[in-house]
Amino acid sequence: MKTDIELQRDVLNELSWEPSVDAAHIAVSVKDGIVTLGGHASTHAEKHAAEEAAKRVYGVRAVVNELDVKLAxxxxxxxxxxxxxxxxxxxxxxxxxxxxxxxxxxxxxxxxxxxxxxxxxxxxxxxxxxxxxxxxxxxxxxxxGPRVSPAEVEGQIEEALKRSALLDARRIRVEVVDGEVFLRGSVRSWAEREEAERAAWAAPGVHRVEDFIAVEG
CATH class of the missing domain: 3.30.1340.30 (Histidine-containing Protein; Chain: A;)
Structure with missing residues (x-):
């Protein structure tokens, strides 16, 4: 498992590597695998790109995006x-x-x-x-808008998880209550966690996803 200092270094390198981000205006702090982005971005698009870049780094458990948008x-x-x-x-x-x-x-x-x-x-x-x-x-x-039976939504999400090449569906549990999806279990990276969340959001009638999946970096 990476230390917070190693994660900070990797996130800074990833921000510098991302062409749509000016890393010179961004500060990165890490505590217990949680990355906080501070400073400012010149556009909302750059703020979003910086967050996505941080999420790509292996070992990152969560990202707090506190970048301020300062338009030129x-x-x-x-x-x-x-x-x-x-x-x-x-x-x-x-x-x-x-x-x-x-x-x-x-x-x-x-x-x-x-x-x-x-x-x-x-x-x-x-x-x-x-x-x-x-x-x-x-x-x-x-x-x-639409309302679909929880059992039907749950089944569709589970099938989508099984189809994904990025995921081991056996490690993820799905529960649906009134259009809200609860994901639990563990994955190996933030990208896998996002893939599971994406599959849940793709089901009809889902209006909220609570992702409790742990990232075992």
Whole structure:
């Protein structure tokens, strides 16, 4: 198992390796395998990219992203401009039912509301607007609508876990209660944990996933 100092070094190296991140403005601290990112990013996209880079490092148990988004003058846009761009981005994305989503913007912070039938539609809506110029952050408050029997959802998730080449499904337990999925067990890396979570979110009717899977780095 890596020490916190070794993890800090590896995360800093991964941030420096990631071309979409300026690591010079990011501080990394590690305690008990939990990584905290401090400093600032020039865009919301860079903040997200830094978090994903840290998660890729073997041995990282969790990431706390405290990066502040400081837009350069060239990246500043009015809330009206951001809202108009967001509406168009949602309309152009074939995975998103744009007519079911409401967009509001305040001081560069974009909020999505509404109801969709699938979790992938909620995720696609956020991805469509996350990298727009001027966006400082996104609050995705879209809800997932349909109700499916817990046994059916549980079975579909378990089958998806078995199909994944990245996972040993025998080490993961799935429980579904009223559209909420609870994952328990253990995996060998953060990437495996995220893969299990992704499989859970892909099931119809899932509106929340509680991931209690331990990473045994």
């Amino acid at each position: 003058d060239s990246g500043r846009r009015t809330d009206e401009d951001i809202a108009a761009a967001a509406v168009k981005a949602l309309e152009w994305n074939l995975l998103v039912p744009a007519d079911k989503i409401k967009v509001t913007v305040s001081n560069g912070w974009l909020k999505l509301e509404g109801e969709v039938n699938w979790q992938f539609q909620k995720n696609a809506a956020e991805r469509a607007v996350r990298y727009l110029a001027g966006v400082r952050g996104v609050s995705n408050l879209i809800t997932v």
